[in-house]
Amino acid sequence: MKPIIEVQNISKKYYLGMLGATSIRELLNSFYKNLTQIGPIELFKGLTSKENEREHIWALKDVSFSVQPGEIVGLIGRNGCGKSTLLRILSRITFPTEGRAVIRGKSSALLEVGTGFHGELSGRENIFLNGAILGMRKREIEKKFDAIVDFSEVEKFIDTPIKHYSSGMYVRLAFSVAAHLEQPILFVDEVLAVGDGAFQTKCIEKMKSVAHSGRTILFVSHDEKAVRRLCNRGIYLKQGRVVATGPTSEMLELYSDDGKFENVA
Amino acid sequence: MRAYLKKVYVDRLNSTTVIDANFKWFRVDWIELWQFRDLIALFVKKEFIARYRQTILGPLWYIIQPILMSGVLSVVFGKLGGLSTDEIPHLLFYFSGLVTWTYFTTAFQLTADVLVGNAYIFQKVYFPRLVMPLSVVISKSLIFFTQLSVFLVLLVVYKFFTNSGPIIHPNIFKMLILTPFVLIIASFVSLGLGLMFAAVTVKYKDLSHVLGFFIQLWFYATPIVYPVSKIPKEYYFVTYLNPLISVIDGFRSAYLGTPFIGISYFVTSFMISVLLVFVGILMFHKIERDFVDII
Numbered sequence: 001m002k003p004i005i006e007v008q009n010i011s012k013k014y015y016l017g018m019l020g021a022t023s024i025r026e027l028l029n030s031f032y033k034n035l036t037q038i039g040p041i042e043l044f045k046g047l048t049s050k051e052n053e054r055e056h057i058w059a060l061k062d063v064s065f066s067v068q069p070g071e072i073v074g075l076i077g078r079n080g081c082g083k084s085t086l087l088r089i090l091s092r093i094t095f096p097t098e099g100r101a102v103i104r105g106k107s108s109a110l111l112e113v114g115t116g117f118h119g120e121l122s123g124r125e126n127i128f129l130n131g132a133i134l135g136m137r138k139r140e141i142e143k144k145f146d147a148i149v150d151f152s153e154v155e156k157f158i159d160t161p162i163k164h165y166s167s168g169m170y171v172r173l174a175f176s177v178a179a180h181l182e183q184p185i186l187f188v189d190e191v192l193a194v195g196d197g198a199f200q201t202k203c204i205e206k207m208k209s210v211a212h213s214g215r216t217i218l219f220v221s222h223d224e225k226a227v228r229r230l231c232n233r234g235i236y237l238k239q240g241r242v243v244a245t246g247p248t249s250e251m252l253e254l255y256s257d258d259g260k261f262e263n264v265a
Numbered sequence: 266m267r268a269y270l271k272k273v274y275v276d277r278l279n280s281t282t283v284i285d286a287n288f289k290w291f292r293v294d295w296i297e298l299w300q301f302r303d304l305i306a307l308f309v310k311k312e313f314i315a316r317y318r319q320t321i322l323g324p325l326w327y328i329i330q331p332i333l334m335s336g337v338l339s340v341v342f343g344k345l346g347g348l349s350t351d352e353i354p355h356l357l358f359y360f361s362g363l364v365t366w367t368y369f370t371t372a373f374q375l376t377a378d379v380l381v382g383n384a385y386i387f388q389k390v391y392f393p394r395l396v397m398p399l400s401v402v403i404s405k406s407l408i409f410f411t412q413l414s415v416f417l418v419l420l421v422v423y424k425f426f427t428n429s430g431p432i433i434h435p436n437i438f439k440m441l442i443l444t445p446f447v448l449i450i451a452s453f454v455s456l457g458l459g460l461m462f463a464a465v466t467v468k469y470k471d472l473s474h475v476l477g478f479f480i481q482l483w484f485y486a487t488p489i490v491y492p493v494s495k496i497p498k499e500y501y502f503v504t505y506l507n508p509l510i511s512v513i514d515g516f517r518s519a520y521l522g523t524p525f526i527g528i529s530y531f532v533t534s535f536m537i538s539v540l541l542v543f544v545g546i547l548m549f550h551k552i553e554r555d556f557v558d559i560i
Binding site (some may be wrong): 014022023024025027085088089090091092094095096097098099100101102103104105106107111112115116118120122125128129132133134135137139163225 | 269279280281282283284285286301303306307308310311314315318319340386387388389390392460468469470471472554557558
């Protein structure tokens with residue numbers, strides 16, 4: 001069976017420091033300065049040389065792995081190891097510097113709850129807007145509307161502009177829309193359990209049922225318990241490279257072991 | 266080529282997406298844009314709702330604003346400045362220019378801000394970036410049609426209920442033919458230039474200040490507060506290059522019966538507008554890949 005997600009040697013380079021001039025004024029200033037200090041010939045050489053001299057880091061380097069349909073994969077690693085960057089590349093928000101990825105199916109990315117929510121619009125209007133942003137068609141949202149409102153527990157306020165919602169209501173509504181996505185592939189970045197304790201439990205339950213519905217999920221979280229509960233496979237990333245991939249418990253062991261050694265050293 | 270098209274078709278059938286590091290200049294994904302049409306409609310709706318829920322008069326503002334503006338212009342330029350309007354009643358004359366000019370200027374400025382202004386949402390979710398400029402153009406065209414209706418009411422009043430009736434010669438035939446073209450040219454110019462500005466301001470943010478200034482100058486370079494007939498022969502070359510002159514003049518000649526600027530001007534403006542929108546889309550397409558990393 002062909003893997004539903006195939007990542008082949010993906011690398012992502014980020015340039016550091018000020019990314020060149022950010023205004024025409026700066027551009028002209030630095031150009032003039034260089035012209036008078038370095039001289040026109042050197043300046044011309046500098047403009048036409050490769051970009052490699054500029055300071056950069058590789059947020060991801062040669063990342064390769066495959067995911068089979070139905071797998072729930074957890075991306076584990078310390079802050080800054082490239083997990084979120086990888087997710088952003090796979091959700092097409094940004095592009096790799098090298099390599100390629102093939103995604104065989106419709107996907108949706110949940111990198112934050114409530115993307116596109118606008119304060120002046122009512123809960124109802126925001127459900128439609130947010131759902132469409134996440135990739136749902138209008139008919140689909142209409143069908144699921146009642147289920148979404150019911151899950152979010154904000155039925156009484158559904159026609160009030162969300163600028164009047166409490167923060168808890170806001171995240172409950174946002175999570176509810178995201179939880180009713182039907183795309184076969186989901187990229188989830190730490191949006192999990194939001195709201196108060198009771199709602200958090202509902203969230204975990206819903207995520208579990210989503211996980212068992214045969215969908216493929218790529219999941220990034222710092223919550224070790226959630227990863228252990230939901231994922232059957234793990235990919236351990238360190239400084240932009242894949243260290244290992246295997247069953248979740250093994251990967252979590254590796255992660256915590258590494259942490260221990262680093263603290264000691 | 267054939268193999269590539271076949272692969273695209275098969276990929277689309279299976280919903281397979283390939284993400285790679287290569288950038289293809291001309292591969293703008295129109296089909297994906299069509300798939301997101303619901304989102305475009307919802308953005309248009311949001312644009313209207315959010316805007317009028319925040320203003321005192323709500324939707325009435327779209328009608329009152331051009332009337333007020335025409336009133337001010339007619340006092341300042343008509344009475345005080347004494348600028349000719351070729352015998353057409355002042356209010357009608359200035360309003361006729363404002364309907365299309367307002368459309369152009371609001372669509373242009375909002376499109377130019379589409380990347381910088383919505384940077385946050387683009388960093389969190391993917392949808393084809395062209396969705397936003399398209400929703401801008403569509404929502405502004407709806408306002409255009411609203412203001413056009415108000416203008417038509419005014420036209421009827423002036424034609425049949427005032428002494429200036431005989432001077433005005435609306436031509437139904439011209440109205441039906443020229444209005445779509447006028448709208449298309451204005452749309453292409455605002456979309457094309459807006460996309461270009463959006464692409465450039467991602468890196469050089471101070472250019473957005475230039476934009477406002479640029480539009481102010483353009484206002485005076487277009488015959489909105491004066492008729493085309495008053496443009497001296499030496500400036501004809503400049504006006505030839507201004508695609509909006511055909512927009513304003515075409516509109517006036519169809520609805521008010523003022524002399525038409527000539528088919529050659531019109532065709533030139535149309536071609537310039539097509540060129541602008543073509544270059545604009547290409548520049549936007551190039552920047553939309555990496556702008557999340559630059560912004």
